[in-house]
Amino acid sequence: MEAPSRYGKVTDDVLVLLSEIVGDKNVLTGDERENYSQDETPKLKPVLPEVVVKPEDTGSVAKILRLANERNIPVTPRGGGTGISGGAVPIYGGIVLSLERMNKILEIDRDNFVATVEPGVILSDLYQAVEEQGLYYPLYPGETSSSIGGNVATNAGGMRAVKYGVTRHFVLGLEAVLPTGEVLPTGGKFVKCSTGYELTQLITGSEGTLAVITKILLRLIPPPGRKEVLFIPFNSLDDAIKSVPDILKEGILPTGLEFMERDIIKMVEQYTGKEIPLHDYDAFLMIIVEADSEEEIHRIASRIGEVCLSHGAVDVFIPGSERAKRNLLELREKFYPAICHFGTPEIIDVVVPRSRVAEFVGKVKEMASEYGIPLISYGHAGDGNVHLHPMSQGTEESEAKIKELLTKIFEVGVSLGGTISGEHGLGIAKKDYLPIAFDKGKIELMKRIKQAFDPNNIMNPGKVLDLE
Numbered sequence: 001m002e003a004p005s006r007y008g009k010v011t012d013d014v015l016v017l018l019s020e021i022v023g024d025k026n027v028l029t030g031d032e033r034e035n036y037s038q039d040e041t042p043k044l045k046p047v048l049p050e051v052v053v054k055p056e057d058t059g060s061v062a063k064i065l066r067l068a069n070e071r072n073i074p075v076t077p078r079g080g081g082t083g084i085s086g087g088a089v090p091i092y093g094g095i096v097l098s099l100e101r102m103n104k105i106l107e108i109d110r111d112n113f114v115a116t117v118e119p120g121v122i123l124s125d126l127y128q129a130v131e132e133q134g135l136y137y138p139l140y141p142g143e144t145s146s147s148i149g150g151n152v153a154t155n156a157g158g159m160r161a162v163k164y165g166v167t168r169h170f171v172l173g174l175e176a177v178l179p180t181g182e183v184l185p186t187g188g189k190f191v192k193c194s195t196g197y198e199l200t201q202l203i204t205g206s207e208g209t210l211a212v213i214t215k216i217l218l219r220l221i222p223p224p225g226r227k228e229v230l231f232i233p234f235n236s237l238d239d240a241i242k243s244v245p246d247i248l249k250e251g252i253l254p255t256g257l258e259f260m261e262r263d264i265i266k267m268v269e270q271y272t273g274k275e276i277p278l279h280d281y282d283a284f285l286m287i288i289v290e291a292d293s294e295e296e297i298h299r300i301a302s303r304i305g306e307v308c309l310s311h312g313a314v315d316v317f318i319p320g321s322e323r324a325k326r327n328l329l330e331l332r333e334k335f336y337p338a339i340c341h342f343g344t345p346e347i348i349d350v351v352v353p354r355s356r357v358a359e360f361v362g363k364v365k366e367m368a369s370e371y372g373i374p375l376i377s378y379g380h381a382g383d384g385n386v387h388l389h390p391m392s393q394g395t396e397e398s399e400a401k402i403k404e405l406l407t408k409i410f411e412v413g414v415s416l417g418g419t420i421s422g423e424h425g426l427g428i429a430k431k432d433y434l435p436i437a438f439d440k441g442k443i444e445l446m447k448r449i450k451q452a453f454d455p456n457n458i459m460n461p462g463k464v465l466d467l468e
Contacts, residue, residue: 006072007072007073007074007092007093007094007458007461008071008072008073009050009073010050010051010073010093010094010095014051014067014071014073015027015029015051017067018051018053018064018067018095021053021055021060021063021064021067022053022054022055022056022060022064026053026054026055026056026101027051027052027053027054028051028052028053028054029050029051029052032052033048033049033051033052033096034046034048036049036052036078036081036088036090036096036098037049037089037090038081038088038089039081039082039083039084039086039087039088039089040081040082040083040084041083041084041085041086041089041347041427041428041429042084042340042344042345042346042347043344043346043392044086044089044428044429046089047089047090047091047092047093048090048093049076049090049093049094049095049096050093050094050095051094051095051096052095052096052098053095053096053097053098054098054099054100054101055097055099055101055102056101056102057102057214058175058177058183058214058215061097061102061177061212061214062177062181062182062183063181064095064097065097065177065178065179065180065181065212066179066180066181068094068095068179068458069179069180069181069456069458072456072458073094073095073458074090074092074093074094074095074458074460074461075094075095075096075097075179075212075458075459075460076088076089076090076091076094076095076096076097076208076460077097077099077149077153077208077212077213077459077460078096078097078098078099078100079099079100079119079120079146079147079148079149079150079153080100080120080122080143080145080146080147080150082143082145082146082147082150083150083154083424083425083427084347084424084429085154085347085421085424085425085426085427085428085429085430086427086428086429086463087153087154087207087208087425087427087428087460087463088150088208089427089428091428091461091462091463092461092462094458097212099118099119099120099147099149099212099214100120100147101120102118102119102120102149102214103118103120103121103122103125103147104117104118104121105117105118105121105125105126105129106118106215108129108130108133108135108220109189110133110134110135112189113135113219113220113221114172114189114217114218114219114220115129115130115135115137115217115218115220116215116216116217116218117148117215117216117218118148118149118214118215118216119147119148119149119150119152119213119214119215119216120147120148120149121147121148121149122144122145122146122147122148123141123143123144123145123146123147123148123151124144124145126148126218127144130220131223134222134223135220135221135222135223136220136221136222136223136224137170137218137220137221138160138163138164138170138221138255139151139156139157139158139160139161139164139166139167139170140158140159140160141156141157141158141167141423142158142159142333142336148216148218149213149216151167152167152168152171152174152204152205152213152216153204153205153206153207153208153213153425154167154205154207154423154424154425155167155168155204155205155423155425156423157380157383157385157422157423158380158423159255159256159258159288159332159380160255160256160288161256161380161382161383161385161423162253162254162255162256162257162380162382162383163253163254163255163256163290164255166423167204167205168201168204168205169219170218170219171187171200171201171204171216171217171218171219172187172188172189172190172191172200172217172218172219173185173186173187173188173189173200173216173217174186174187174199174200174203174204174213174215174216174217175213175214175215175216176203176210176211176212176213176214177211177212177214178210178211178453178454179211179453179454179455179456179458179459183214184199184211186199186200186203187199187200187217188217189217191219202449205425206464207425207426207427207460207463207464208459208460208463209450209453209454209459209460209461209463209464210449210450210453210454210459211453211454211459212459224255224290224291224292225290225291225292225293226290226291226292226293226294226296226297227255227288227289227290227297227325228288228289228290228291228297228300228301228318228325229286229287229288229318229319229325229328229329230285230286230287230289230301230304230305230316230317230318231276231277231278231284231285231286231316231317231318231319231328232284232285232286232287232305232308232313232315232316232317233278233281233283233284233313233314233315233317234281234282234283234284234285234308234311234312234313234314235281235282235283235312235314236282236283236312237259237261237282237283237358237361237362238358238362239283239311239312239313240259240283240284240285240308240311240313240358240381241259241354241355241357241358241381242311242358243285243307243308243311243313244257244285244354244355244357244381244382245354245355246307246310246311247287247304247307247308248382250303250304250307252289252300252303252304254287254288254289254304254382255288255289255290256286256287256288256380256382257285257286257287257288257380257381257382257383258285258286258287258332258378258379258380258381258382259283259284259285259286259357259378259379259380259381260283260284260286260332260335260378261282261283261284261377261378262279262280262281262282262283263376264335264338264339264376264377264378265279265284266279267335267338267339267342267376268331268334268335268338270338270342271334271337271338271341271342272331272334272338274327274331276328276331277317277328278314278315278317281314285308285313285381286328286332287304288329289301289304301316301318304316335378335387336387339376339389339391342391343391343392344391344392344394345376345389345390345391345392346388346389346390346392346402346406347387347389347424347429348386348387348388348389348390348406348409348410349379349385349386349387349388349421349422349423349424350385350386350388350409350410350413350418350419350420350421350422351383351384351385351386351413351418351419351421351422351423352384352386352413352416352417352418353384353416353417353418354381354382354383354384356384356416356417356418357379357381357384357386359416360386360412360413360416360418361377361386363412364377364388364408364409364412365377367405367408367409367412368390368405371401371402371404371405372401373390373391373393373398373401373402373405374390374391375388375389375390375391376388376389376391377389380422383422384418384422385422385423386413386422388409390402390405390406406433407433407436410433410436410437411436414436414437419437420433420434420436420437425464426463426464426465427463427464428462428463431462431463431464431465431466434464434465443465446464446465447465447467450465450467451467
């Protein structure tokens with residue numbers, strides 16, 4: 001896609017100025033730019049940036065943004081590149097601002113249970129660092145190579161959201177740089193605030209369209225004592241989903257509560273060469289629970305089993321060892337790679353009230369069948385987040401049918417009280433469907449907020465919404 005004339009180009013003098021800010025070796029203009037032309041969104045055409053710039057500190061970010069704003073050059077912030085909505089694809093060329101060098105864990109404050117990190121810190125490194133201090137960062141978006149900055153920018157969720165929520169619930173404060181180069185600190189090492197507008201939460205989930213995040217204050221908690229995994233087969237998805245509200249009514253708050261159907265189980269078994277227990281049934285719940293003691297974890301697991309059996313569960317499988325438990329969880333983590341191995345899917349993460357998950361899946365599967373499109377479904381039953389993958393057959397006719405199907409799927413999700421993305425963000429891949437979820441008044445308000453932060457629209461333009 002060619003940059004519209006309203007944007008400036010990265011000229012030779014701009015390259016000189018960028019090199020003065022970050023050093024020649026951190027200004028990429030050659031073939032290495034290809035590594036920054038796409039993220040992990042399938043079917044999205046790569047777009048080569050004019051330049052990739054890799055700052056190491058907040059001051060450098062401020063200078064880069066100030067220069068880009070003065071020259072009207074679009075800037076696409078980038079973390080680990082693991083997003084699946086096209087949020088890090090530089091669709092107007094310009095500057096890719098890679099935050100990979102800003103990867104320091106600045107502080108782990110054990111007294112206040114706060115980690116202060118730079119945006120390029122990789123999730124797996126954060127886990128290890130806080131664990132060494134006897135603390136716990138519980139969120140698990142499913143990709144440990146993702147960057148914390150990207151998690152915050154998309155408000156990532158994942159398998160543990162039932163108990164712990166999503167990323168914004170653990171963000172206490174930020175340091176962000178506006179397009180003018182102004183450095184904006186928000187929040188702090190405190191857990192409540194009634195002082196003015198909540199800018200921390202406004203920037204969290206804004207997908208790089210308002211500011212560049214350069215520092216993050218994350219809330220930590222004490223680690224759980226014991227964890228257990230239950231794998232429970234059912235003869236129907238409806239029976240499985242009906243178990244969920246009753247589990248929660250028992251006062252049990254699982255860490256994760258996943259649903260899946262036979263087709264994805266078979267697919268991941270073929271992909272990994274490993275067999276999943278009790279794999280021949282139509283639907284399954286995978287439930288992860290935590291407790292302080294062996295006795296308590298046993299009580300919780302027993303009660304969950306009783307509730308599920310009363311709703312038609314066939315059996316309750318509990319892994320007999322830590323290794324078996326880890327294998328089961330790792331197979332769940334392989335769902336998306338397995339799907340990509342067998343085809344080129346669309347990625348949908350509609351969220352609906354959890355009591356309506358089975359109804360939603362039933363309706364969209366019926367629609368997909370009418371279109372002759374294979375549809376894989378699984379997701380987070382405990383928070384209503386449904387992952388759907390219409391599988392392309394590689395023809396123009398198939399692609400046209402999928403595009404039409406996507407609109408209908410989003411419409412059904414919204415009609416059931418949900419919305420079009422629960423955790424992946426809109427990026428470029430889903431922004432055109434925003435009017436299905438938001439009315440004109442709400443979209444216009446979002447545009448005014450965007451213009452207040454970024455009047456020249458240089459910050460990740462073309463993502464989330466269009467100002468043109």
